[in-house]
Amino acid sequence: MRELTYLEAVREAMSQEMRQNEDVFILGEDIGVYGGAFGVTRGMIEEFGPERIRNTPISEAAISGTAVGAALTGMRPILELQFSDFITIAMDNMVNQAAKIRYMYGGKGKVPMVLRTPAGSGTGAAAQHSQSLEAWMTHIPGLKVVQPSTAYDAKGLLKAAIDDDNPVIFYEHKLCYKTKSDVPEESYSIPLGKADVKREGKDATIVATAIMVHRSLEAAAELEKEGISVEVIDPRTLVPLDTETIIESVKKTSRLVVVHEAVKRGGFGGEIASVIAESEAFDYLDAPIKRLGGKAVPIPYNPELEKAAIPGVDDIINAVKETVNRL
């Protein structure tokens, strides 16, 4: 199988869908000739033309409002926000319109749209362009929230998101864009709400999202050298969340470490920890649940401080050792 980068996988998913489905189009800032802030749509305007690869004014409110309206008329818009930080401006449309309409009209209208946006730090883009705000969106009933960590997952999940009749927030991680994995050429779909066990283990479970999946796998490889066997689970979609896979894993390992880049306070890790505490896995817990998340500070511009603001491989290793009493 050929390898693709995460970025190429996202592009391929959209292109394949657009070739098959006339209703699918993309709108966003500078996504045409420029190819978008990270080059995801590069070359697409040449294939699909400016009608379907639509450049917009610099207004996330306008972009999202347009997408909601188009979706209501039967289109399947994909909107791209240059940085996920700007979702704040799109939020009224997403939270008060996109998330509500299908419910409020008893299913007579629906909003089949995907909001794609790159999130996370690590690019030196400073505090206003480096955040991970996914927990906000997970709080809104009516929105689905997807956070792929690999090229393979990105392609399959994006296909599923486009096919979904509900608004989906599709978080891409900037540092994942250049990561590669085997990606099938044909179109395929990964169901939303299905976690992936990225690595099997028996001593502790790490539930990690986005770039933290990669760091957790690195940590797990290190820990294996010390005889600690770690299971790494990537939920892939936060809403809906595959609680069953996580619960079963914790029942097996008796220990849970949750890792995400988003600020720990109010982060989605709290939700996962709570799910376990409420579940039958509670009786199997043999150590307190450990959460790792970003520090409660705006992401610093200084590259060293930027790294220090979020969990690193060493932090994950130490957290696991602590839960297995091996520190």
Add this chain to the structure above:
Amino acid sequence: MAKEIFMPKLSSTMQVGTLLQWFKDEGDSVEVGDPLFEIMTDKINIEVEAYEEGILLKKYYEEDDEVPINHVVGYIGKADEKVPDSPPGEAGGKEIPTETESDSETEVEDEDKEDVFDTTPAERSLESSQASADPAAKTEKPRATPAARRVAKEEAVSLAEIQGSGPNGRIHQGDVMAFAESHAAPKATPLAAKVAEAEGVDLKGIEGSGSQGKIYRSDVEGAKKPVTQSSPPAAASGKRVKMEGIRKVVAERMLKSKTSAPHVTLTSEIDMTEVVSMRKQLLGSIEKQTGLRLSYTEILVKAVAQSLKRHKNINVSLEGNEIVYQDSVNIGLAVAVENGLLVPVVKNADQKGLAAITEECKALGKAARESKLKPDAMSGGTFTISNLGMYAIDAFTPVINQPESAILGVGRINEKPVGVNGAIVLRPMMVLSLSFDHRVIDGAPAAAFLTELKNILEQPYELLT
């Protein structure tokens, strides 16, 4: 506040007491003066009475357990009071560690007040639990993970007994499993367990032949064999009684005496004609005084006491490196009781008349047979008399009652032909056997003492001197 029940210290040499039996169960109500349990010391057994009234809340020891003196045996208190699950050990007037909220709060306030706001309540409780020493921590709820609690429940083990390996002594699943494994009863078929119990075989020492070491009846019987094979076949079917109580103490003391003191036994035959006639003359008057019949034992006590007064080198004991010459003459009397032997002591026998000695001997003998001897009545002996004269025994080799250094064995009085002034006549004769500890007493002084005693008995007016 529940009150402790201690193992009493009943004599200067007592280190431990053996709990013979409980008269009360946990939950029974107890009045002051109620007998709680019976103990046995190196000298006696005695009932321990309650000094408090209330409910017997806890018994820490089983029958046959040895409990060091002043250790807490149990608690008496109100029905809902909490007491430690494990014996708190030696009681130095320590209060039962109880944890109440007001206690812990005052504790915090007593500490550096400025610090109070720097720590969250959770952190504070963490610190205080870390600071508290082990005994107090034991009464707290055990710190354990949910998994540890689940496994403890499944294995039916108490978390309080488990040492946690995690931070702050937190008990993990692995700790519980290790504990359960080390304390697990051996797997055995019900029949094997029954056979083992009946035969008094410990299942723990048996290697099972079944799957996962399960013990079958054949394993139990196999394990039993080596023991029975070495003893005579008849013994195998004999009744087995556990060595306990007085029997155990007698066994230990006899063995110690025989192995530590080189025994030498001298015998001498006494013409008891004069003693027999003296007893006849005194019977009536002593019975009038005391209502009791004078027996040869009492005359022997008096005669021995008189002899010991004159032979102070016999009235001795060995304490460490020193020979102690006892000031007083206290004569112990070996009394056979059910399952053993007790030695009540007639104090200062050399200073007492026959009537007084008779009264005392009879009282002591009765108390001994009824197991009502006070520890005081069994201590302080300097010499012992063991009388087997009521049996057809002529002479024997008594074992010294340590820390004394000599013991007199008394045989029966038997008419025998003896030569008197060139004629053979029948005389009531009695053999005395004196065993002495050759470490402290040599043959000549022992012989001199026995000769003195013989002279006194053959001319009992000596008793008046």
